[in-house]
Amino acid sequence: MLVSNGAYVSILDINPPKDTDKLSSERIRxxxxxxxxxxxxxxxxxSTIxxxxxxxxxxxxxxxxAGIGSIGRVLDTSKTPLNLDLFKFTMEVNVYGTFDLTRLVCQHLSSVPQEGPDNECGIVIMVSSAAAYEGQPGQAAYSASKGAIRxxxxxxxxxxxxHGIRVNSIAPGIFESAMTSKxxxxxxxxxxxxLVFPKRFGEPKEFAECVKWMIESPFVNGECIRLSGGARLSSRL
Incomplete structure (x- = not known):
């Protein structure tokens, strides 16, 4: 959606996108x-700069x-405690990684020419989760990481x-994704x-539309927006 609206997009990931044909665009790297x-x-x-x-x-x-899901109860049925390495890795990817990338990008954002009547330099958008609000059983590590983002x-x-930089987060509920497809x-x-309404999983396009709205709405700042179809996660899996 960003590319279709004229943006240049730098994709940072451990693996290239599956739809690699999109990388042929001169506006994607x-x-x-x-x-x-x-x-x-x-x-x-x-490299992006x-x-x-x-x-x-x-x-x-x-x-x-960037983010990973992790499942593991604090104590399992045999009373074995959650593996601490799993908790640490979840935090490393979801929290430390997010913060690290943000701080480095903002160092550059703070020096770019200001735009618009508000003299804005740029925007940071982070991805939290509905689990930040109602973590389900086995989501202590994941909920902690997404709660930190929020x-x-x-x-x-x-x-x-x-520095003229806005910061917002999106807390998605249940979306169609590689994970939910399984x-x-x-x-x-x-x-x-x-789900309350609509009675279906969210679509990637709807997440993209929320991102676009945040970028284009200067007064949206410091907010974590739930994108969940009105759903509230239950206390059971």
Whole structure:
């Protein structure tokens, strides 16, 4: 959606997109990065900046969508405690990685020419989750990481407002994705029952539309917007 509206998009990921044909666009560039490796993140940001200079474009924002899901109860049925490495890795990807990429990008955003009547420099969008509000059983690590994203949003907006940078987060509910495509019919039906309206999983286009709205609405700042079809996660899986 961003590319179709004229944006240049730098994709930072550990694997290239599956629909690699889209990379043929002169306005899309892929940089391999391990979000848990500060050196890798820094190099990808610098490569992106070099690309903006080549194209004579200006960096205007970052969308932090890297994340992993993790499942594990604090104590399992045999009373074995949750593996601490799983908790740490979840935080490394979902929280540390998001924060690291944001701080490095904002260093550049703060120096770009200001735009519009508000003298804005750019925007940060992070991805939280409905689990930040109602974590389900086995989601202690995941909910903690997504709750951290939600909690960082306002103080980061306050820190970066001085530099003309807005910060918002999106907390998606149940969306069509590579992860949910693997659900059984029974599991899908159980999740659909939690939806208020519409009674279906969210579509990627609807997430993209929310991103576009945040970019184009200057007064939206310091907010975490739920995108969930009115669903509230239940206390059971």
């Amino acid at each position: 892929f940089f391999k990065v391990d979000i848990t490796d500060p050196k890798s993140v820094s190099e990808a940001v610098e 070099s690309w903006t200079k080549e194209t004579k474009m200006t960096l205007r924002g970052v969308i932090n969508a 909690s960082m949003t306002l103080p980061m907006a306050r820190d970066l407002g001085y 659900l059984s019919a029974k599991a899908r039906l159980s999740l659909e029952k939690e």
